[in-house]
Every structure is written in C-alpha cells, then in structure tokens.
Amino acid sequence: MNDIGHELSRIVGGDPNGIFLYVEIGEGWVRPSVFKDEGDVVRWYDPKDDYLSDLLFEAWYVEPDGPNMRWSVLEYAIVDGKFHVSMKYPEEVNVDVVDSERRQTALRARFGDKPVVYPPPPKGAFELKL
Numbered sequence: 001m002n003d004i005g006h007e008l009s010r011i012v013g014g015d016p017n018g019i020f021l022y023v024e025i026g027e028g029w030v031r032p033s034v035f036k037d038e039g040d041v042v043r044w045y046d047p048k049d050d051y052l053s054d055l056l057f058e059a060w061y062v063e064p065d066g067p068n069m070r071w072s073v074l075e076y077a078i079v080d081g082k083f084h085v086s087m088k089y090p091e092e093v094n095v096d097v098v099d100s101e102r103r104q105t106a107l108r109a110r111f112g113d114k115p116v117v118y119p120p121p122p123k124g125a126f127e128l129k130l
Helices: 002-012 051-062 100-111
Strands: 019-026 029-037 042-045 073-079 082-088
Touching: 002 019, 002 029, 002 051, 002 073, 002 082, 019 051, 019 100, 029 051, 029 100, 073 100
Parallel strands: none
Antiparallel strands: 019 029, 019 073, 029 042, 073 082
C-alpha cells in the first residue's frame, strides 16, 4: 500500500495530501481513478502508464483466492501524510456490472458537491453534437 501512495504522488506531480484513489477490480481487469482535492475543485489525473495498475493487481493477488476473499472496490486516501484504505468485497458490490454511479457516489461522499475537473479532450478529438 505504501508503494501505491508513492506512485500516486508521482502521478499528481508532488504533494500527495488530498489524493483519493477509487478502484474497481476483477480477474484480468482493473479500473483505477485518481483524484486530488485542490481546494475549490477536485482534479482527475490520468495514470498514463500501467505501473499503478500493476501495483493494484499485486495487492489484489496477495489476498486468498476464495469466494469473497479478494476485495472488489478499494478506496485509498492520503490525508495529512497518512494513507487510509477501505475495501468492499463481492458480497457488498458486484463490479462485474458496470455502474459509473458507484464512483460518483464515492466522490460525493469524500468531497461533497465540489466540482470535478476532467481534462479537455485532445485536439482533433471527434465531438458529437446533438
């Protein structure tokens, strides 16, 4: 878990205070979402490579391979230089069913109604207007 914190610090470019990592994971896949509280807003960060995912798989595979033994959701926060981790297990949440509201619920629980800033789409990205 300490290595995950170091990687999160690298991803956000320095000070880890205010980082929140939300992860959903299953056999052969992982969806990490990195956020940082920047005062008036919460900013999303793209890990850009697979190292964070590798660390998460490593932590996940440490758990015994039995029914409901491996966590399916991990919430990892860094506050005042200390990391705090909570996990949910398959009997609590079925991550095999994609539901983007789970992440939004976790963000609201942690940051309230602070706006979340996502990066703009890359130049030349296709945009569909209705």
